[in-house]
Amino acid sequence: MRSISAETIAKAVAEAVIQVNTHLPGDIQAALERALSIETNPAARCSLQILAENACIAAEDKVPLCQDTGMIITHVELGQDVRVCGGLLEEAINQGVRDGSRRGHLRQSIVKDPFLRINTGDNSPAVIHIRLVPGDCLRIMLMAKGAGSENMGQLTMLKPAAGIEGVKQFVLKVVREAGGNPCPPIIVGVGVGGNMEKAALMAKEALLRPVGEPNRRPELAQLETEMLTAINGLKIGVQGLGGDTTALAVHIETFPTHIASLPVAVNLGCHCTRRTTIEL
Amino acid sequence: MKTIQAPLSKEDVMGLTVGETVLVNGTVYTARDAAHQRMAAAIEAGDKLPFDPQGQVIYYTGPSPAPPGRVIGSAGPTTSGRMDIYAPLLIERGLRVMIGKGERNQAVKDAMCKHGAVYLATVGGAGAYLARRIIAATVAAYPELGPEAVYRLEVRDFPCIVAIDARGNDIYER
Structure with a gap:
């Protein structure tokens, strides 16, 4: 049985939350470049050029790519031979979301209740999906999804x-x-x-x-x-x-x-x- | 490329045509769902609005917080359609320009034609790029709404495309 501390998970999630919001994934960047290379519409070409520049500026200015820094969604693959110690897995993920949102100056985009609509103030909670898999690794696929x-x-x-x-x-x-x-x-x-x-x-x-x-x-x-x-x-x-x-x-x-x-x-x-x- | 300076007269916006690219300069106010809801309630109750919409520009955005040393965080457009239910109330009171992204409904277009207003689209998901075109930002109303507060922004060469002009010509109609 391998132990992974809740603190380690929270730290990794916080880093990931900041990273995804300021760095455009390489596969998408490549796909946008391909789109620009074949685009014939002038307005579309102009927008694609702005998007390429936006990705550079976000990384340089350490400003989110988009002001809608999204709701955090995690698809967790938890190895059956892993034990999370020093706290609860879901709470560790939410702690990471809170820390990353604060340190990364992300927008507060989550409300506590769909009817009352009071902001949670820290972007928690994330939507968490957990699947048990063989092995002793913990894999978290994290997405910041805009509305x-x-x-x-x-x-x-x-x-x-x-x-x-x-x-x-x-x-x-x-x-x-x-x-x-x-x-x-x-x-x-x-x-x-x-x-x-x-x-x-x-x-x-x-x-x-x-x-x-x-x-x-x-x-x-x-x-x-x-x-x-x-x-x-x-x-x-x-x-x-x-x-x-x-x-x-x-x-x-x-x-x-x-x-x-x-x-x-x-x-x-x-x-x-x-x-x-x-x-x- | 055409440059427009806020605030604008009816004649200014009548001179804009669908598909044209424009650079916006001057003061614009931000407002999204919650701020529009409050403004609509104020109109209903006969209360004063946080700013007089006459000749003004509203930018549909909820910026991310300014990192230290910066004027504002990421500040791209949000989906304008969510404001369709409120927009005619402000257009009737002289609002000249809306900036956002995506389609508008017929009621908004009718109000735009009747009173003389334009809808400009800017690039969704380019919040970091657009933030560099914002040179000042202060909270103008509803600070308790956080990212949904009304901000008074000063913009310089803020790039947009005329998506719906004051004659009802619509770039999204295919």
Whole structure:
């Protein structure tokens, strides 16, 4: 049994919270550069150039990439041979969120209650998903998710007869309705199968995959490519002002489902989908 | 590129056309959901607004706190559509310019055409870049709202695109 202290976890989370908010992930930076190299719309080109400069300025000025420093979401993979000592795992993560938000001068974006709407003042709590895995490591995939893109997500329970075509039409509908709001060029996370909450969780997990890394199953990788072409055909474009690139990638995740069900969830990530991985 | 100086007259905004890029200079006020809710309540109750909207510019943003030695933190636009329910009330009272990101509804466009106002879009997710164009920031109202307080900002060459002009032409309509 390996011991990892709650303090170590809190420190690592605090660092990660600051890091993701000031440094654009390399895969997204590369994807934005590719988008600029093929873009023909002048307004979109101008926005993409500003975004490239924004990433440099954020790192240089130690200022967040976006003022919406997001809600912190953690996907935790806890090795079965790990014991968290000196505190509770979830409390350690929330302590890290509080410390990182204070030290990184992040915006206070979380309210205590959805109806009363009083700010917690420290960006806690995070949304925490925990999965037990073999081994003695602790892996935390951490995302700072802004509401502009999160608010544009949708879920539907299709009839199995709707099939692949039904899934495609739903994803296109979600992206079309979102328009310029989720800060395109977006990453489109799609969860198909399982049940209601499993589909939603997979749609979020799909955003953690590096941009452009295809699904391991060739037929799903093919579907991702087809969907990306169809989405870019909508010509919503960077910031919704028109142009060639509406999405940088479509990532689809699937899971076994009920004979009567075809759940589909779509979670959109903005052009600044901030995530990082902590390994302890 | 055209430069505009706040505050603006009706004639100033009538001269702006959809798709045109503009650099905004002068004083702009920030307001997002909670501040709009308070201003709408003040109008309803017949109370005074924290600033007279006549000729003014509202920027839909909730900046992150200023790190030591800086004027402001990250300060990009938030989704304007959430303010659609409140915007006509302010446009009726002379608000000339709104800055944000994303589509607006028909009621906002109708008010813009009727009273003479424009909607400018700036680059969402470019909060660090845009912060460098803000040269002063003070809290003007509702300090208890924290990031949702109304700030009075001085901006210099703040880059925007005319997304909806005062004739109702809309860049988002495809």
